Amino acid sequence: MSVTLHHRTESPRHVSVDMTTTLGSLVVPDPVFTASGCAAAGQELAAFNDLTAIGGVVTKSIQLHPRAGRATPRMAETPSGMLNSIGLQGPGIDVFVKRDLAWLDEHGVTAVVSIAGQTIEDFSKIAGKLRAKPVAMVEVNISCPNVEDRGQVFACNAGSAAAVIQAVRRSAPAGVPVFAKLSPDVTDIVAIAKACVDAGATGLTLINTTLGMAIDTTTMRPILAGVTGGLSGPAIRPLALRCVWQVHQALPDIPIVGVGGIRTGLDALEFILAGASAVQVGTVIFNDPGAPARISRELREAIAERGMDRLEQAIGLGHRPPEEIIPELPDPPGDDLVGEPVDIVEFTAVDSGDGQPAADEGYDDESAGEGSSEEVPFDIEALEDYPSRDQDA
């Protein structure tokens, strides 16, 4: 692979970059997805993002039966990150398929369904229920740290990880890619990754949260009701990036979805350069609900600024020796290029603007009036539809 690079001296917002990426049999026009557990099933984020313009939504991990999750407090803010101990609250696969998956399908959103189970049989049954459903990919969450028994974290053991993946591959809809989401809390993530691939995983999602905790120095007790929780956010980005790098180095032909602390387009580019074919953005959504669309735009700009016109040119580029990144003699620059092509590339980011959509763009106002009728019925019966959309059985 050779890459032609040019200097650019102005923000190339208007430059078109082919952001298409390939995840097994799934080809998507954009590599940015929401991360599981940070976007519910997508609907809430539609006010802040055009979900059809990003790679897709990875749903909160769904289980066989409704799950109420853990007690509160469920979260604690930590430096450049947060701890969560939600405990996989969710409506169960049947309600999910009928309600949430249907919504994603109706709205033309690419749906990656994250599944979780307590037994291999659970995983197999859930995957089976996705047959003939509008599912673009199945992500197997074998790495949620918020389970009572750490022994249940399948991703901590190559044998049990492989057993789950094999079961899911058998019962999941044929032809739909199956990705294994791995935990960084292992001695050798490459070994777990290889086991999953050997068991039939199309690719790997790297990484889930890492187990952490925080103590309230006033009460002198753990902050989280569950004591420990999953650490996420920019605090774990170097850890996530290292995992992507190591696994891509060992398994260069296996598609990787990079996830962990991505906050900007340049963060996303780091993962692409380390070998990820796509990325997921998670905790940043809590900070900036418009982050998926923003990061997609910033990543596109960052790639253009580096003189590439296809995302695929950047995948794994960081692994190549410096002399291979030096460009060939470039074609004459297009109209949108300023300055002469140069031999030496400066990997300096061009400021990509304020990073926020203007108030008048990117929002779908179509349903602005929805639910906002002036008259709120006061008879208490009418107030009783407390939801939850989440658990309506």
Added chain:
Amino acid sequence: MAVQVKGEVLTLKPVGEYFSMTVVAPGIAEQTRPGQFVAVSVGGQGGGMLLRRAFSIYSVRETGVYGGTVEFIFSVTGRGTAWLAAQRPYDPIDIVGPLGRPFALPREPANCVLVGGGYGSAPLFLLADALRTRGCRIDAVLGASTGDRLFGALDAKRMAASVAFTTDDGSYGEKGRVSDVLPEVIERVHADVVYACGPMAMLEAVQRVAGASYGGAGIPTQLSVEESMACGVGVCMTCVLPVVGGDDHTRMVRSCVDGPVFAGERIRWDALGTVPDDAIGADNK
């Protein structure tokens, strides 16, 4: 529909022990209904504090020289609110709103008692405006630990037919809790409904009083709860509390999108902070 606005601080002023911040945030004011809140990003872009801080909306102006503005009240309780208190006019501020389920309003004129604890009273003033428009009578009970921590005493006197104040230390009004004076207020004004916002322990006491009023017949309540939130928009699942639905089943529901206002009798006060065994999807099932 909620919008995310790159707004700008218009004013920041101390109000007793609290701060009032007004932000130019077009698109939020126009849609706001009483009881809704905003989620504010703190620490600046790229800073280390990721989670938004949620504040009830105190007032809005739909139009003006600066465009729509939204005002909220906060107390400096940690690094995030300390950062907010250090902002100055023209500083950028990223704000999402309006969020959450508003207070339900009576269809017919009714006698309404509004109860606020500390700066929890903030959303009650927009509510009072809406109630007055509907011809409702308003009586208020405001309480706090000390007189400095009462919020909106003057506003309350203006808007309400009567106001009772309580402080824990007796520095202003009656010494005691809002729930000590609430029974008398309910009976005296023939209250039809109680609206309240404040700490959870206060809300629980308000619900107990309202439920026991009129010889146990009880009156409906609309209570705005305080639960810590990470996102405010319904995706993080951290701000849940056990609530009984119309089908009599308990679910862990999100206070950001299913609340923050709930009918008080629907909240499982006995089980706050836990997942009750009979909740749908509790681990024992």
